[in-house]
Ligand code: FES
């Protein structure tokens with residue numbers, strides 16, 4: 001079945017079964033492999049994308065649920081000037097990744113979180129990112145990067 005949706009600002013038509021997980025549509029049909037597959041059961045956060053601005057586990061969203069809606073993946077993140085999003089820049093500055101596998105999901109959750117919580121404390125950061133697991137244990141650097149991004153975004157206002 002042909003399903004229409006917007007991905008990273010572009011109108012896309014995907015021909016796939018309606019119950020196909022959005023994660024497979026992004027990776028296999030659209031070639032957007034920055035979104036990672038890990039647990040496949042909604043428990044790890046590696047596949048986090050934005051659906052109409054809200055963070056969701058793409059492995060748990062069917063194509064039919066995404067129909068007509070706007071999806072943003074790590075490839076579609078950008079700052080207001082078209083350069084890296086402040087969260088991406090903070091991730092680089094804090095040298096967050098180790099193996100990197102969980103990181104696109106971490107960044108997508110962090111950007112959605114900071115969009116509505118501009119000045120979070122550590123407890124709020126930990127709570128917001130509690131669904132994003134990192135086997136390499138980068139949590140301290142993730143927290144620092146979120147704080148850095150929040151400060152940058154506040155300064156830019
Ligand atoms: S792969 Fe989707 S939550 Fe783990």
Ligand code: FES
Pocket residue numbers: 097098099100101102103133134135136137138
């Ligand atoms: S950086 Fe390796 S799993 Fe998070």
